[in-house]
Amino acid sequence: xxxxxxxxxxxxxxxxxISLAAHSALPYLFLGSGLSRRYLGLxxxxxxxxxxxxxxxxxxxxxxxxxxxxxxxxxxSVALKFHPHxxxxxAYESQKMAYKAHVKDEDGGLKVAIATYIQDHEDLVPGRxxxxxxxxxxxxxxxxxxxxxxVITTNYDSLTDQLFPGFPAYVGQDELLLSDAQxxxxxxxxxxxxxxxxxxxxxxxxxxxxxxxxxxxAAKLLTIFAEHPVVFVGYxxxxxxxxxxxxxxxxxVGPDRIDELGHRIYFVEWNSNPAxxxxxxxxxxxxxxxRLPITRIETNTLGWIWDAMSQLERPFPAAVLRQLRKHVFxxxxxxxxxxxxxxxxxxxxxxxxxxxxxxxxxxxxxxxxDLEDLSTxxxxxxxxxxxxxxxxxxxxxxxxxxxxxxxxxxMGIRPSATSFLPVYKYLAEAGRVDTDGVVNYEGLTDIVRSxxxxxxxxxxxxxxxxxxxxxxxxxxxxxxxxSSYALYFKLDCLTLIENPDLDELATVLRExxxxxxxxxxxxxxxxxxxxxxxxxxxxxxx
Numbered sequence: 001x002x003x004x005x006x007x008x009x010x011x012x013x014x015x016x017x018i019s020l021a022a023h024s025a026l027p028y029l030f031l032g033s034g035l036s037r038r039y040l041g042l043x044x045x046x047x048x049x050x051x052x053x054x055x056x057x058x059x060x061x062x063x064x065x066x067x068x069x070x071x072x073x074x075x076x077s078v079a080l081k082f083h084p085h086x087x088x089x090x091a092y093e094s095q096k097m098a099y100k101a102h103v104k105d106e107d108g109g110l111k112v113a114i115a116t117y118i119q120d121h122e123d124l125v126p127g128r129x130x131x132x133x134x135x136x137x138x139x140x141x142x143x144x145x146x147x148x149x150x151v152i153t154t155n156y157d158s159l160t161d162q163l164f165p166g167f168p169a170y171v172g173q174d175e176l177l178l179s180d181a182q183x184x185x186x187x188x189x190x191x192x193x194x195x196x197x198x199x200x201x202x203x204x205x206x207x208x209x210x211x212x213x214x215x216x217x218a219a220k221l222l223t224i225f226a227e228h229p230v231v232f233v234g235y236x237x238x239x240x241x242x243x244x245x246x247x248x249x250x251x252x253v254g255p256d257r258i259d260e261l262g263h264r265i266y267f268v269e270w271n272s273n274p275a276x277x278x279x280x281x282x283x284x285x286x287x288x289x290x291r292l293p294i295t296r297i298e299t300n301t302l303g304w305i306w307d308a309m310s311q312l313e314r315p316f317p318a319a320v321l322r323q324l325r326k327h328v329f330x331x332x333x334x335x336x337x338x339x340x341x342x343x344x345x346x347x348x349x350x351x352x353x354x355x356x357x358x359x360x361x362x363x364x365x366x367x368x369x370d371l372e373d374l375s376t377x378x379x380x381x382x383x384x385x386x387x388x389x390x391x392x393x394x395x396x397x398x399x400x401x402x403x404x405x406x407x408x409x410x411m412g413i414r415p416s417a418t419s420f421l422p423v424y425k426y427l428a429e430a431g432r433v434d435t436d437g438v439v440n441y442e443g444l445t446d447i448v449r450s451x452x453x454x455x456x457x458x459x460x461x462x463x464x465x466x467x468x469x470x471x472x473x474x475x476x477x478x479x480x481x482x483s484s485y486a487l488y489f490k491l492d493c494l495t496l497i498e499n500p501d502l503d504e505l506a507t508v509l510r511e512x513x514x515x516x517x518x519x520x521x522x523x524x525x526x527x528x529x530x531x532x533x534x535x536x537x538x539x540x541x542x
Contacts, residue, residue, distance in 0.1 A: 012278045016308040019063050019280075019295065020229055023264065026312055027229040029146070031153040031160065032242075034234030034270060038302075039130030039140060040159060042121055045202075046071060048114055053078045072204040079110040079203050086113060099197060107203045115156065115197035122157035122194065135301070136471035149184050149228055152221070154191040154241065156200055161187065165431070166402070172199045173213055211244070217280045221245070222252050231266040231309075233302070237285070246285065251294055262293035268305060269298045276300045337503050382408030384421065390531050391422045392510050401429035410445040420526040422533035423451045433537070462492035475499065477508040487512070491524035495531045505532055 020027055032043040043051060049071070053060035058081050060074070067073035086092045086109025087100075099112045130140045144163055151160050151167060161169060169187040191210075192199035201210050224230065235242050246265075253261045262284070276299070283296040299305065382404065389395045399408070404426045411520050415421050427433050427448075432440040441449050458466075470493050474480050477500050480493045491512070494505065509525075509532060512518065518525060 011389075012280050013304045013308045013311075015280055016297070016305065017311045020231075020266075020308065021312055022445070023229045025228045026147060026149040026314060027231050027266075027309065028224050029151045029153075030230050030232045030235075031151060031155060032232070032234030032239070033155055036155050036157050036159055037125070038192055038234075039136060039301065040122060040157060041129050042118065042157060048117075049075050049078055051117075052082060052110060052113055056082055058082075065307065070204070072202075072207040072354050075110075076107070076203040076205065079107045082110045082113070086110070102198055107205065108198060111200045111202055112197045114202065115194040115200060118157050118194040122159065124159070124162050135303075139301070139303040139306065142303045142310060146309035147308050147312040148309060150224070151187040152224070152230075153187065153189055154201075155189070155234075156192055156194045158194065160189075162294045169193065173195050173210065177306050190433040222249055225261060225264060226253075229264045229266060232267065233268045233304075233305075235267075237267060237269060237296075243285075246292065258292055263295075265292070267294050267296050268302070269296065271298050274300055278304065289311055302330060310318050311533070382412035384413050384415070387413070387422060388513065388529060391536075392427055392513060393506060394510065394513075399426070401426040405430060405432075405444055405448055409451070415447065415451065417452065418454075420456070420523070421451050421453070423448055424533050424537035427452065428537045437538070454530075456495060456527055456534075458492045458495050460529070462489060466493055466496045470496075477505040481508045481511065487515070487517075488521045488524050491521060491528045494528045495524075500535070502532070502536055505535075 003164070004076075033042075035517075036042040037044060050060040058078060062080065063077040063081075064071070067077060083106040088098065092109070092113065094244060095112050095116055099108070100517040103109060105113065118281065124140065126132060130136045140163070151164060153160055156302075160167070164187060165186045167185050169189055171189045171193040173190060191201040194200075201207060222476065232242065250258055250261065267283075276303075278297065278299040280297050283294055285292045285294060297305065310438065382399075386395070386399065386408075387404070390399045405423070409415065409421070409423070409492055424433070427439055434440070439449075439452060441452075472494070474483060475497065477497070480490050480497065483490065485493070494500070494508065509529060
């Protein structure tokens with residue numbers, strides 16, 4: 001079958017796109033170490049173990065042979081040898097100082113060392129194959145555009161977070177099993193994450209604990225496999241772990257529905273020959289005592305596969321669907337007995353052609369008057385009061401940070417650049433503030449930047465009076481609130497005191513916010529609230 005050399009896209013792209021589109025739901029990606037090797041140059045699990053065995057002068061092949069070629073057992077053996085080196089060798093001093101309070105067994109040192117190594121090599125920056133190699137860089141760009149409902153991965157690195165930054169990540173079995181995961185627009189790092197070193201599944205004990213609970217995980221994953229096509233990339237068909245997962249899921253489904261399950265599974269295998277023509281074929285695996293049909297894909301390149309996924313259609317953005325689903329989940333699982341209904345606000349649709357789309361979404365009992373009032377519900381109905389209640393902790397359900405920044409502030413509130421409106425809570429919650437305090441304003445309107453960067457200046461008269469009468473005398477928010485000063489001056493003082501207790505400051509601001517005569521002092525209150533918002537988010541006052 002010829003390849004379309006002019007675009008580097010084989011004709012199998014359309015075949016795969018049609019096959020995936022035939023399902024009633026969008027696909028999930030199930031990503032293994034092959035993808036991290038391809039784009040980040042990271043070693044697989046065995047190569048990682050070899051690297052750290054070599055680092056302490058141990059022959060990994062000896063450990064592997066002593067473990068009868070059982071990699072988890074060999075990992076345990078290496079971890080035992082690594083343990084004293086990690087605690088005593090000055091090369092690991094910074095790791096030890098950061099994690100020694102959390103390392104409670106002989107596996108921990110190796111896990112921290114592995115996690116640190118991955119953190120140092122996981123970013124898509126120059127020096128990585130996915131950046132330096134033009135073809136792989138092109139694949140990365142295509143993968144970012146893949147239309148998928150979620151990602152499952154056994155990799156420890158942050159590649160999936162970089163490719164799908166809007167997908168919240170659940171780390172390890174516990175977070176997936178015990179969380180309120182919505183199974184849409186989410187990433188599940190089921191073998192742990194490098195940013196939580198002790199979550200890594202590395203040694204024999206880790207795998208035994210994982211395996212004992214694997215049927216619970218399989219039950220969770222069955223929700224995905226029962227509704228979505230699942231595309232495995234970066235694994236071998238002979239991978240023991242993938243086999244165990246499929247065994248558990250096939251057993252849970254039962255023989256009567258195993259054919260239905262199998263037709264949802266796509267398995268991509270890499271061929272090292274650059275001239276290899278991609279193959280899409282039907283194959284089968286024996287799982288759970290029955291033959292499991294799968295779609296097998298063999299290829300040397302992955303760009304055409306990502307292209308097929310990018311052509312799939314989604315009625316609404318994944319983040320919108322997840323937010324609606326989570327809102328309903330919270331409403332059903334944590335109902336307010338005093339409420340007979342809950343209005344779920346329409347979340348703005350960000351598609352370019354969504355101007356004529358109207359979505360009405362409600363849960364609970366509605367009167368005829370409620371139905372008449374539905375015409376007032378809009379995706380741009382966020383108010384300044386909503387923000388103030390949220391920052392003060394008065395809302396039962398917090399606002400979605402990214403929606404506040406992208407739509408609520410510029411389209412709902414529409415503040416002027418000279419307004420005082422808290423934004424750092426949402427910048428931080430949206431992951432837009434890095435560890436150095438640098439804010440990522442990409443995709444946001446100028447008004448958000450103006451609000452974030454506006455200086456909080458108290459008038460010179462109040463500042464001088466504070467220095468003269470208050471500084472050193474009244475040092476806590478409560479002392480200022482209980483003083484006999486006028487309300488406007490109390491609010492200015494709350495903005496000027498150094499290192500206040502933030503919980504106490506929040507309490508005082510809530511009390512003032514409830515005052516019926518706040519109106520004449522609203523400007524000072526909003527300034528004080530912005531000051532609190534910046535302190536709460538770790539910003540330097542200014």
